[in-house]
Amino acid sequence: MEDVMITGVGQTPVAEHWDIGLRDLAFAAIQDAIHDAGGIKPQAIYIGNMLAPNLSNQAHLGALFADFSGLTGIEAVTVEAADASGGAALRQGYLAVKSGLVQTALVLGVEKMTDKIGSSVQAALATTGDADYEAVQGVTPTVQAAMTMQRYIHEHDMPIDGFAGFALTAHKNGTGNPDAMYRSGLQLEAYSSAEKTSDPMNIYDVAPRADGAAALILTRSDLLPSNPHEMQVRIAGSSSAVDTLALHDRKDLLYFEAVQLAAGKAMKQEGVLLEDIDLFEYHDSFSIYAALALESVGFAIRGKGWKLAAEGEISIDGRIPCATMGGLKARGFPGGATGVYQAVEAVIQLRGNAGVNQVKDASCALLLSMGGPGSTGVCHILRTRRV
Amino acid sequence: MEDVMITGVGQTPVAEHWDIGLRDLAFAAIQDAIHDAGGIKPQAIYIGNMLAPNLSNQAHLGALFADFSGLTGIEAVTVEAADASGGAALRQGYLAVKSGLVQTALVLGVEKMTDKIGSSVQAALATTGDADYEAVQGVTPTVQAAMTMQRYIHEHDMPIDGFAGFALTAHKNGTGNPDAMYRSGLQLEAYSSAEKTSDPMNIYDVAPRADGAAALILTRSDLLPSNPHEMQVRIAGSSSAVDTLALHDRKDLLYFEAVQLAAGKAMKQEGVLLEDIDLFEYHDSFSIYAALALESVGFAIRGKGWKLAAEGEISIDGRIPCATMGGLKARGFPGGATGVYQAVEAVIQLRGNAGVNQVKDASCALLLSMGGPGSTGVCHILRTRRV
Secondary structure, three states, X not given: OOOXXXXXEEEOOOEOOOOOOHHHHHHHHHHHHHHHOOOOOOOEEEEEOOOHHHHOOOOOHHHHHHHHOOOEOEEEEEEEEOEOHHHHHHHHHHHHHHOOOOOEEEEEEEEOOOOOOHHHHHHHHHOOOOOOOOHHHOOOHHHHHHHHHHHHHHHOOOOOOOOHHHHHHHHHHHOOOOOOOXXXXXXXXXXXXXXXXXXXXXXXXXXXXXXXXXXXXXXXXXHOOOOOOOEEEEEEEEEEEEXXXXXXXXXXXXXXXXXXXXXXXXXXXXOOOHHHOOEEEOOOOEHHHHHHHHHHHOOOOOOOXXXXXXXXXXXXXXXXXXXXXXXXXXXXXXXXXHHHHHHHHHHHHHOOOOHHHOOOOOOEEEEEEEXXXXXXXXXXXXXXXXX | OOOXXXXXXXEOOOEOOOOOOHHHHHHHHHHHHHHHOOOOOOOEEEEXXXXXXXXXXXXXXXXXXXXXXXXXXXXXXXXXXXXXXXXXXXXXXXXXXXXXXOOEEEEEEEEOOOOOOHHHHHHHHHOOOOOOOOHHHOOOHHHHHHHHHHHHHHHOOOOOOOXXXXXXXXXXXXXXXXXXXXXXXXXXXXXXXXXXXXXXXXXXXXXXXXEEEEEEEEEEHHHOOOOOOOEEEEEEEEEEEEXXXXXHHOOOOOOOHHHHHHHHHHHHOOOOOHHHOXXXXXXXXXXXXXXXXXXXXXXXXXXXXXXXXXXXXXXXXXXXXXXXXXXXXXXXXXXXXXXXXXXHHHHHHHOOOOHHHOOOOOOEEEEEEEEOOOOEEEEEEEXXXXX
């Protein structure tokens, strides 16, 4: 069976794009990716988005974006799995190309979250939890994360500011990413004195909601464009799993079983081991989720995820570099687009084009796109292949 | 490459289910389909839904339904393409099984539209058109259809009540479907004297918004359950295409190019000809769309689609039976679930289990799931294969 290659990537800066509409954001990323793939025209579009029907009154994004990009006639659908929508769209694009029935797919992640006031955004975000048992009680994603962090701190012996390493690393990496939302770095003093959003989380433990679009061109390996990049990137693993939607239904609040399952299956596909992975783009929407992701995938034992961050192990030159272009915290968190941004950034790393953020000799990246508190986990493994 | 079989089907009655929640509806159909497939456990769920984030404040249906059905650990996502969401979910399930990476998929269509008042539902439905250029002007799906019907009448020489045949046939077939919303039939007099909803459409030209869930189990042909149905059904064609989202961007208002493309490609997959097709489940959300579907697929020349209905050619014993279990008009129109209902009904026909609605010797069915006024067209061809 042919490999699935990522032959083109595109992205807009992540920001509060009050002057750019949903379709314009999407178009910019689509054009960018098609150009990067040597002008190849996709046969299908898989769109990762979670909130456009609510926040932009716009569903049916497939026809909209295909139309606006001059691509009518091809197939196009939206794939939704809360904030894992981007990863889920990549998974559907991968499966489509693997089927042999689609030769070239465009995977687009797009989200526009900053046009509405905060309470509307929180209400929209709460639709990704259990409407009947969580949202109705005021349990938003932020509240879920705060309760989880509180429990983690209660269970484990850790210092005050034990989670600081996640924000410091992310913001440091953001300084080297021209498309990041925050590029001025963060000092420990600022983290330590930051106001709380939802105790025990402070504002730097919470990734900023943002607007953005990112895109990938997937192509079968026997159909590479005539002028491919010298270093090609292929999808060496892909898997997805779900856990209970509601937090209160978990047997274990502090372990993401769906993440463990998805990562495990993606790695098993080609026998990738943890030590083969050169960088890990996790879903650090909240610091606690970064810690739990490291533990659930197996980079740290339980209760010690925070320590990897505190000891510099997740830095660009550390044992397992994470959030290498700023992650959700510093690059910004454009909802359902996030999983596609992760893939774009990993491709940039694997091509060796990450500049000051370059992970040395990176040849294998693990991506985790997550929906809710580990309710959906989507993992991909990208590896290099020299042409 | 292995065939993709539909080994199990399930559905709830279509109705105004004010006493049944989204997850309960979904669960009923899922259980039904799994039971019908001999108890097989799916590895993935593809959910067709268009309005739950808006009308039920509930996104992230994958984790919700997998959880509620005791299926956590598998993968599950929502696929959205307006009212073509059901067909689009079937297409993703088909591609996943074709890829060889998913052996058994559950395709679920679910929609709950009747809990909210009419204006909320119309606003939600308007998100499936162009929010910036159509919805903002008050152009809802009903308005799009009325304008299209007006143009059709203007262009073509046809009698008053020329569209009656679509409603009369659908309601006649509804009488034989125990899961249909309307089962008491319709007389021409009632159609002729019915009040207008949006001129020139009357209430019988508009399919009733409804609640319901339907489900399919897809399995690779080499992995049939140990106790398969005597008559197996396989997916012999699958294709999808999009047109411009906004009606005003069409070159031709009275031809569904995306439908023609999707049907043509699905038929070409195994060389199916129009005369091979024993029944056609079209998307008769509005009578005019039924006429245009017949013309766009090629069953009628342009301007003569209505005549097929008027002359009884779309009846159970006609040349090309349509809406054989009542269609969207009489079975009811549960939004994004509709495309999955169509597949369930076609399987019942192909198994020979359609009772008084049975199309004689049916062995090949064409399904059209449509989003907006032909903005998205998803076609599947189902054929029998004796075990």
